[in-house]
Amino acid sequence: MVAEDAPLEYMEIDFRSPAETDVVVRVEATPFCVTDWLGVHGSLGIAARGILPTVLGHAAVGEVIEVGADVTRVRAGDRVLVPATPECGRCRWCARGRMDQCVELFAPPAVIGSTTDGVSVTAYGNVGSYADVVVVREIGVFAVRSGLPAEWLSMIGCGICSGVGAVLNVAQVRPGSSVAIIGCGQVGLWMVQGARLAGADRIIAADPDESRRSSALQLGATDVIDSGAVDVVGCIKDLTAGIGVDYGFDAGGTSGAVVDAFRATSLAGVVVLTSLESTSATVTLPLFDLALRGRDVRSAQSGRTSFTRDIPLYTRWLETGQLDAAAMLGSRYRLGDVNGALDAAGRRTELTPMIVN
Template identity: 45%
Template sequence: MHRTTRSRLNTIRSRRSLMKAAVLRTLAEPFVVEDLDFHPPAADRVLVRTHATPFCSTDCTNWAGNFGKVPPVILGHASIGEIVEIGSQVRGFAIGQRVLVPGTPECGTCFYCAAGRPDQCSELFDNPSGYPIVATDSNGETIRASGNVGGYAEMMNISANQIFELATDLPSDVLSLMGCGITTGLGSVFNAAKVQPGESVAVVGCGHLGLWVVQAAKLAGAEQIFAIDPNSERRALALKLGATSAVDPDAEDAVAVVKDNTGGRGADHAIEAAGPAASQVLAVALARRAGTVVLNGVKALGTTVELVQTTIAVQGRTIISTQNGNVRMWRDVPRYVRMLEQGLLDPEPIITGRYRLDQINDALVASRDLRDLSGLLVF
């Protein structure tokens, strides 16, 4: 073998071997940060060295065992990083390129992608083999990557259908939010609700997702934006980011407040960004007849939502289920990046903590206790 070729191969191997990852070994027990041997990429995959990964509140649910994750597994379903190795069949990407790794792939060929709904791509939802095996631990046990990503690690082994080029100089910590929070929040407003200038929007839940919804509703030209959350700090931040009213649902009748300020009708759009079933019931009640309800949250597998029949049968509401804001990554991400570049979106109040990988259990607690909006693991 030519010396230059051998040197390059050795460099690639050193980039991927024995990289640290936070592994969920036991449900509801602390993450274990350990060295893993990451597998070389298959023909249609790439290795990405992680730059930053948000600790999403969804992973508090995953960590607790309420959403079907099977240990040992690496959580973290959206990230950003730099390509360090490319499978033989991958085209259009290069080593050293910075890419977004969102929570949803776009294979472009499955039924859902062909139907214009890549947010439901079969590569994520219809994989009978489960999440991909990406690494091996010191005992030879294989480790899978949650959501096909596994962003709580120094390295990710990713399908080429789940990486997207980012043509911007914005920092990686901010751009890491693009793979989940920003896309879901903005997509809920622009793609699902299709909010128009002068309309009213009620936002149920003002965590990181709800605050992106508030900002997007303002950009869409909503005249009234009701921020509904029991947490006073989050209500105050929602007002700062564009909400016109803030409602404490523990102290006030949120439905009455919204109706009193919309001519007795209710909001044109109610967007749920909280998770519990009660928040989705509230969202339906907040929307006017023939209004739109957008539902985002999940709290546990098997949770049911009980609704008054007339609110969904004869009053003309459109109830929309969303996943990652129903985005089309190649279309929507460049637009959302431009909004960040132009200062139309403000990420800084939403980034409330930065952590090293070995501090991931601190990030977990801060998210679980509602002290963080978006805590970032920065590598």
């Protein structure tokens, strides 16, 4: 990315040599996330941070080809996942089991190399996976012991951790409960699958797109709502005898989806937020309900996943078919056609556009 509101540029980069705690990974597959579409179009303030040009992409599976002298987690030849959320293992949040808030999460993007004319290039989010090769910190690399397709495994680092993790780790949905999911993009549909795994009795999914509502039913939703045509909250209340759901999930990418998820949740219910409309977006929620009606509002950065802990679990569910990755996979794009993936994400024509090398 060299400028906001402009196509991504495909160019050669001279990568720097790895530092003592760096790992060099040859990328096999990386999912294109709508978050990067937001970044390209200015919602994340990338240009204002003075880090351009930068390589986008924040989840990948690949093979380690080189390690720094002090690296102990992985070695050359290992298959690894590179997600956006590191685990330093030393900060107060990692020590408390909240690896999703590791102090290194929003560290300034590292310079990974330079253009052929000498301009420094950064890795956005300290990953920069829309590339043939990434140079990343050891704390952001996790071994994956599975022969599954790289496209499937790469989704652990983005949609699966965010969606399934929101259901199982953040909300901790109980068997027999009711769930509403506002938005059926890749995160929302992974939430549907997570709710099915958790044993939810009623899974209500809302989205304006007919094909995504159809996918929700295929993946485990019991009811779907056309959020572009009807009052979503009213429909959810009608489906739950006026009570609302036990768990409301925002996956719509808008402030409005946050409000709908909150209003659709019952008294003493749990509301889980994942949307990132922009870095400056705000929402207004009724203080009476927040203070006195028992709504428990929780944030869900990466689904509070610990990749050290959860990769084997997510991998097993993919291997056994309990999580359906094939239904989530969009078209495959070569790196030189990254703007095709960008366009597909922006037009919502694919759930998970996938860049493969």
